Amino acid sequence: MSKSPPANAQEPIFDAAALQSQTHGLIAASTEWLREHWLQILVAFAIGTVIVLVLHALRRVGAKLCDRPHWAAGWGVVLGRTVSRTGNIFIVMLAAKLVVGYAGAPVQVESTVHFLFTIAAVFQAALWARELILGSIEHRTSAANYQGEALLSAMGLIRLLVTFALFAIALVVVLDNLGVNVTGLVAGLGVGGIAIGLAAQGIFADLFAALAIIFDRPFRRGDKVNYDQTSGVIEGIGLKSTRIRAYTGELRIISNRQLLDKEIQNITVRDHIRIGFTIGVAYETPPDLLERVPAILREIVEAEGGTVARAGFETFGASSIDLSLLFDVPGDDWNKAHPMRDRIVVAIMRRFAKEGISIPYPTQTTYTAAPDGRIIMPYPEVQPVHVENSPDR
Known part of the structure; x- marks a missing residue:
């Protein structure tokens, strides 16, 4: 009487009989395919060879773009370097993928080509993405004239982070295409990334x-x-x-x-320097002369090469009528703006002195009364005060 295997016996990981059967089936299908579709296979092989040669030629063009001097540090060298990183495995598998349908390959061969092409395409896309990202960063840094050991250290760290991230994604995609449950792997990578990010959040x-x-x-x-x-x-x-x-x-x-x-x-990129003054003139200035003051200020600034933005009355001050003067000096050189400002200040003082325009100090006028109640006017002349019944009389 035969004995049945125990219930807790483990099944073999690889079934040798099934594997042998699948191998014989693949060999038989391939033999049948070669015998019945030999002409299509030859044509497909020729087309695939042409595709491989064309892709290799494009890769050489990309390498030449990197060598041209006028493309240096430009987007051309970024594109050329990306194209030149195209791998031979991807080229061969792309050609096979394009012609396998025409050759009428059996299901086993077609699925194998599709599987290998998927792996090659995913990792090739990750490689292209890395070169584009790093090339873009290098292009920006070279255009902005960033230099030094700190930049080299930063680029090394950026290259490491970008490479790790892109190829981790590529690995997850490939495993998913193989039928592997990647949920746990993705969760583990996410938790690990969060932990690293929290630990080095200041650096990042x-x-x-x-x-x-x-x-x-x-x-x-x-x-x-x-x-x-x-x-x-x-x-x-x-x-x-x-x-x-x-x-x-x-x-x-x-x-x-x-x-x-x-x-x-x-302040490097500005095209002018704006300088402002607040100038007060005395209330005793005649109205006709006061009306000419803004034009006088404008003439002084323009004579020195400045551009007047505003020259006009601002407010009634405590001791003067205040005017606002704003003018622009072309360029961003303070070594030019400061001397022009000094010349304009001196020119204003000279012109005001010539025109009889007074810039008053902060002053107050005090009115007093005599003992008899009469107002003593604030004039410079001495006014005697007469007091009746004074003991000095």
């Missing part, structure tokens, strides 16, 4: 702020900026911080994240 915040500076380009090395209470020249943009040489001489190091959290004034 400064890194992404550096990327924002590279791509948005609010300033570049050598620009003059005003930030919070700091004014100076950008000396370096690093992986974690930016260095600003203050006009007073000291080097100020500011975190990239903090730098982007506040308003930054880039």
Whole structure:
């Protein structure tokens, strides 16, 4: 009497009989396919060969784009480098995928070609995406004139992060196509990414702020900026911080994240410098002369090469009638603006003295009364005061 296998016996991982049967079936189907479709196979092989040669030619064109001097640091070299990274396995599998249907291949062969093409295409897409992303960053940094060891360190870290992220996604896609349940893997990668992000959130915040500076380009090395209470020249943009040489001489190091959290004034890119004055004239100025004061100010500024934005009356002050003078000096050079401002101040004083226009000090007029009740006027002449029944009389 035969004994049945125990209930807890483990089944073999590989069924040798099933594997042998599938192998014989594939060989038989392939033999039958070669015998009945040999002409289509030859034509498909020729077409595939042409496709491979064309793709190799395109790859060589991409490599030549990288070598041309006028393409240096441009989008052409980014595209050329991306195309030149096309792998031979992807080229062969693409050609096979394109011609396998025409050759009338059996289901086993067609599914195998499809599977291999999927793997090659996924990893090739990840490689292309990496080159495009890194090439774009390098193009931005070269166009903005970012240099130094800090940039090299940042690019190394960015390359590592981009490569890891893209090929992790590619691996998940391939495993999913193989029928593997990737839910746990995706969850594990997500939890690991969150843990790493929380542990190094300060570093990543400064890194992404550096990327924002590279791509948005609010300033570049050598620009003059005003930030919070700091004014100076950008000396370096690093992986974690930016260095600003203050006009007073000291080097100020500011975190990239903090730098982007506040308003930054880039005074290098402005096309003019605006200077303003508030000028008071005495209330005793005759109205006809007072009416000419704005035109006088405009003439003085234009004679020095400035552009008047506003020259007119502002308000009635406590001791004077106040005028507002705003004028622009072309360019962004304070070494030119300061001397022009000084010349305009001196020219205003000379012209006012010539015209008899007074710029008063803050003054007050006091009116007093004599003992008999008469008002003593505030005139410079001495006015005797007569008091009746005075003991001195």
